[in-house]
Amino acid sequence: MFLEKGKISNFQLSVLIVGFVFGSSVIISPGGGAGHDGWIAVAIGLMEGLLIAWIFTALAKQFKDKTIIEINSLIYGKILGKCISVLFIWYLFHLGALVLTNYMHFFNLQIYPATPKTVELLLLMLVCASTVGRGIEVLARLSIILVPLTTLLIISDTFLLIPHIDLSNLMPILDVPIGKLLLASHGAASFPFAETAAFLMVLAFVDKPEKGPSAVFRGLLIAGFILIIVVARNAAVLGQMAEITIYPTYLAAQVIDIGDILTRLEVVVGINLITMGFIKISVLFYGTVLGLAQILNLRSYRPIILPVGILMVILALTNVGNTLEMFEFATKGYPVYAVPFQIGIPLLTLGIAKLRKIPPKGEGNI
């Protein structure tokens, strides 16, 4: 069943992965809980993320041209397959709403305190809906423009912060107890690296599927490397403040002051969140509507884009009581909650596929 006729290149996939990983990580530093060793936690989290990516890309490689929804139906049968697919779709939908919630809380607290939250969300959701309606190709082409620009802005911010960097803030290295560091690392893996499991809805549309895994790894490595630098930079600039503030990257950007001319650059962080949040939400939104259309055997996913978008906005508005509850969920509950979706479903499906030898040798596409 082909609800999506577009194809993306491996290069576009890599760039899309970079944008997806940046997502809300451009404001919320991963690796929280490891103090000034956060960058080490992100580095270990990246390795865990690569391991998880190896699992889901192996699954996608085994079933070329198939999304996780179609793979589930083949592996588990129609009914159980659809039940597992519904759980996966719920994860994509919920994660999309969580990114929207992050976006809403950040803009409501820092940039547009007087603008109604619903307006902020609806405006972003309309742009995402318009892009999703045009298919994965358009989203991939957009990411080619937006991701390098955002990367350039992040690197520029880092260079401008060099005069404020105090390396003693990063000392002593590995000061955190190993258990705490590993917990923080798993947190960094689950948000944002392993969230790329959502690409199980996208990998079927890569024009050279055999090179898909290397494109995913490339994207993860580039994004991971930049995030490690950003987390280390924030800790080096802010010191203890980086551990207690909600948005360390935003706070670090406020420090930039080049000759009283180049100041108030924190708004750049807000722009980064709009562009990268847009990419992440669009990928998750696309996965949700495409998956739902595949489960329900619809002829197109386009008719359900707007109602699903509205439901995502409602969930974003009611997801958490306040910003602190959101952060508690992100640091405590989410790393556990995400495991079945990021590791459980792909690993179990891959394991059963290998045991049952599905698809038979030489039939990459059944």
Added chain:
Amino acid sequence: MISLLLIGFVMVALWQIPSLVRTGWWKEIIVFMVLWSAGLILSVIVSMGIKLPPISTIINKSITGMFGI
């Protein structure tokens, strides 16, 4: 506020349904109507100031309680 919401939802329905009826995609119309109705009901509830249960907070409390985090 609620009337504005209703206008918005009617506009969405008017934009989608005629083309679906023309092509005879009845299954898609049913799915659209179910999701649209759910969206409408929940939006009216939220705009009336009735608090919906915060799902992520509930998940977080269950997980932290279960694993003692």
